[in-house]
Amino acid sequence: MARADQGYLSALDEELKPGTLLSGRYKVELRIGVGGMGAVYSAVDLTLKRKVAIKLISKHHTNEPRQVARFRREAEVASRIDHPHVVRVLDVGQAAGREYLAMEFLEGVDLFDAIQLVGTYEPADAVTILDQALQALEAAHALGLVHRDLKPENIYLAQSETGEINVKLLDFGVVKVMDEGGQKQLTRTGTVVGTPEYMSPEQASSGIVDARTDLYALGCIAMAMLCGRPPFVNKSVLVVMTAHVSEPPRKPSDIRGDLKAPKAIDQFIGKALEKKPENRYQSATEMRAALKRLAAELGAEPAAGRITLPAAHADSATMLGATMRGTPSPLREPPPAATDPPHGTAEIEPRRTAPIPLGWLLAGVAIGAAVATFVTWWVMR
Ligand SMILES: Nc1ncnc2c1ncn2[C@@H]1O[C@H](COP(=O)(O)OP(=O)(O)O)[C@@H](O)[C@H]1O
Numbered sequence: 588m589a590r591a592d593q594g595y596l597s598a599l600d601e602e603l604k605p606g607t608l609l610s611g612r613y614k615v616e617l618r619i620g621v622g623g624m625g626a627v628y629s630a631v632d633l634t635l636k637r638k639v640a641i642k643l644i645s646k647h648h649t650n651e652p653r654q655v656a657r658f659r660r661e662a663e664v665a666s667r668i669d670h671p672h673v674v675r676v677l678d679v680g681q682a683a684g685r686e687y688l689a690m691e692f693l694e695g696v697d698l699f700d701a702i703q704l705v706g707t708y709e710p711a712d713a714v715t716i717l718d719q720a721l722q723a724l725e726a727a728h729a730l731g732l733v734h735r736d737l738k739p740e741n742i743y744l745a746q747s748e749t750g751e752i753n754v755k756l757l758d759f760g761v762v763k764v765m766d767e768g769g770q771k772q773l774t775r776t777g778t779v780v781g782t783p784e785y786m787s788p789e790q791a792s793s794g795i796v797d798a799r800t801d802l803y804a805l806g807c808i809a810m811a812m813l814c815g816r817p818p819f820v821n822k823s824v825l826v827v828m829t830a831h832v833s834e835p836p837r838k839p840s841d842i843r844g845d846l847k848a849p850k851a852i853d854q855f856i857g858k859a860l861e862k863k864p865e866n867r868y869q870s871a872t873e874m875r876a877a878l879k880r881l882a883a884e885l886g887a888e889p890a891a892g893r894i895t896l897p898a899a900h901a902d903s904a905t906m907l908g909a910t911m912r913g914t915p916s917p918l919r920e921p922p923p924a925a926t927d928p929p930h931g932t933a934e935i936e937p938r939r940t941a942p943i944p945l946g947w948l949l950a951g952v953a954i955g956a957a958v959a960t961f962v963t964w965w966v967m968r
């Protein structure tokens with residue numbers, strides 16, 4: 588599983604030197620993350636004397652008004668959600684012509700690196716992480732906000748000093764604002780956004796999304812946690828998007844034979860991954876209730892205090908932190924391929940999450956789906 592957002596444009600940026608002062612207030616320490624929009628640094632807020640995380644827009648985006656607007660909107664929207672499982676935005680600003688936003692500093696590891704580290708999660712741990720992510724989604728959806736880019740890179744496992752893990756939702760860069768009920772998209776955007784491996788069928792086709800789009804992505808994330816990879820993996824963006832639209836996903840229990848309560852897990856993820864939004868969980872609350880039933884089958888209560896993660900995880904979080912600060916490590920290497928993966932073992936090239944032009948992609952997905960239907964008919968006839 589390759590990071591969907593690593594490297595790319597942000598990596599072309601010259602790294603800010605430690606000690607760089609932004610707006611006379613934030614003293615940069617180290618680069619701690621790279622995403623599709625820019626790079627994230629740890630810094631000290633000299634005014635309030637506390638550590639913060641600064642997301643600085645990539646130089647390559649500063650001349651693109653749409654990207655700048657997207658960046659500003661992220662700050663505005665994220666700061667509206669005041670929730671313990673959503674990263675807190677503290678400030679926005681501009682330094683040397685580049686937009687930045689200051690966030691609470693999180694100590695820990697994002698779920699992408701965590702999966703790399705543990706390979707696969709035990710269902711009880713996955714349940715707790717999913718439950719906290721769902722709580723964050725309940726809050727966002729209640730405000731009519733659809734995240735649209737849920738993926739392991741955008742889910743952070745923040746570790747407190749006492750070792751407790753708290754899930755924090757990151758990156759509201761492509762958030763969609765819905766009508767009041769959060770169920771209807773007000774206008775079409777003319778762009779497809781999201782990351783192919785976690786993109787719902789409607790995102791990959793019509794582009795018209797609602798809260799259930801995020802629940803599909805969370806189903807893909809659940810699969811990645813339990814099986815080490817999301818449901819559809821292929822080098823080609825088009826193949827992955829077409830698979831979301833028209834190919835049934837494999838059952839987690841087919842990929843991983845040692846799952847406790849395999850039927851209940853298959854059912855839980857299967858429903859999240861339904862192609863038609865009306866066949867999925869209709870809300871984060873409904874999905875949480877189903878998760879609670881799954882937890883009962885597993886004999887594990889979600890959100891019952893602290894998340895207990897595999898010991899290796901906690902020990903290695905610090906090591907991964909060092910890795911994120913630029914030291915190459917074998918931990919960054921992709922894990923061994925799961926047995927008989929769904930769509931070939933090809934690793935996906937790193938790619939950014941910026942909006943993709945709608946026209947050619949939709950045409951491609953339509954043609955792909957038609958070819959797949961024809962081949963199925965030809966074989967089955
Ligand atoms: N507040 C934070 N504290 C620590 N690390 C963070 C924080 N915010 C982001 N990161 C790290 O930086 C990466 C990129 O951040 P993200 O907000 O997703 O940016 P992008 O929009 O560029 O994808 C994340 O995957 C995470 O690893």
Ligand SMILES: [Mg+2]
Nearest residue numbers: 622740741758
């Ligand atoms: Mg991101």
